[in-house]
Amino acid sequence: MRFAAVAAIAATLAFSAAPALASEQHPTQSELEGELICPTCKSTLDQSNAPVAVRMKAFIGRRIAAGDTKSEIKAKLVAQFGRGVLAAPETKGFDLLAWLLPIAGVLAGAAVLTLLLWRWTRRAEDELPLLE
Amino acid sequence: MSRLKVAAQLGALALVLALLGLLAWKVVEDNGAVARVGEPIPSFDLPQLDGSGRVVVDASPARPMVINFWATWCGPCRDEAPLLASASAKYRGRVDFVGVDIRDFNGDARAFARRYGLRFPMAYDGPGSLWEPWGITALPETFVIDGSGRIVAHQARAFADQTELDDAIRKALS
Numbered sequence: 030m031r032f033a034a035v036a037a038i039a040a041t042l043a044f045s046a047a048p049a050l051a052s053e054q055h056p057t058q059s060e061l062e063g064e065l066i067c068p069t070c071k072s073t074l075d076q077s078n079a080p081v082a083v084r085m086k087a088f089i090g091r092r093i094a095a096g097d098t099k100s101e102i103k104a105k106l107v108a109q110f111g112r113g114v115l116a117a118p119e120t121k122g123f124d125l126l127a128w129l130l131p132i133a134g135v136l137a138g139a140a141v142l143t144l145l146l147w148r149w150t151r152r153a154e155d156e157l158p159l160l161e
Numbered sequence: 162m163s164r165l166k167v168a169a170q171l172g173a174l175a176l177v178l179a180l181l182g183l184l185a186w187k188v189v190e191d192n193g194a195v196a197r198v199g200e201p202i203p204s205f206d207l208p209q210l211d212g213s214g215r216v217v218v219d220a221s222p223a224r225p226m227v228i229n230f231w232a233t234w235c236g237p238c239r240d241e242a243p244l245l246a247s248a249s250a251k252y253r254g255r256v257d258f259v260g261v262d263i264r265d266f267n268g269d270a271r272a273f274a275r276r277y278g279l280r281f282p283m284a285y286d287g288p289g290s291l292w293e294p295w296g297i298t299a300l301p302e303t304f305v306i307d308g309s310g311r312i313v314a315h316q317a318r319a320f321a322d323q324t325e326l327d328d329a330i331r332k333a334l335s
Contacts, residue, residue: 068264068288068289069264080234080235080236081232081234081264081265083234084233084234084266084269088266108287109265109266109267109287110264110287110288110289111287111288111289111290112288113288113289141169144165
């Protein structure tokens, strides 16, 4: 039973990790265009036809053809245009806060809500009339 | 329970103060120097386009200066480049020319500078850190600065011809 559970979890992880790994090793033009920002118009590349966006799309196409990974292509564009070209913050360093703070906010909200519910239910119990 | 209540109130107060601090920081950032005619130039320190050193422009230039913002993807910048190349030669020793390649691929920009013979100092600002401090709206943009470091002319489009560029530079020399 325990073996079956472990095998199921491992299979789930493997199935969910495989597309991410494929995307990292063999990124497509459209997914990269959706994950990068045009520096002049501030929309994602797939939404922009600004001259610099057109240059960036051509650069992405060349780098995909050359066999670069998604991280390598993004790193090259960040080296040219700064971290502002990334549509989503990175999951390391200071940018990690952008991912963690919303989770922390939800957890804190849940904790406060739990505390308040606990207090209200206790008060309600205390206020129940004693029956003989 | 009352201790918990005090801690929660202190936490809420700290959160409000932190948000107020962020708001104040944003207001101060937004009110930073913007380049305007009659105002001193915002200084900058950027890498050279060829990677060989730094281009430093401060509020007290040695002599009048022309600062041109451009990029290779900007069509009018290509039309204007020959004018700047010839003007920089014409005013050598009297006016310093500085180019700022902004929001661009530096490899493309180096080829562009070679093709048009732009031999004056060229700064590279790929991330566009000067875009907002200098109030850039579109490329090319050119600022002419007199010997005291004040902006005397601002061109928010390409110069049409050498005469128009000469007229702007004359304001800095007079």
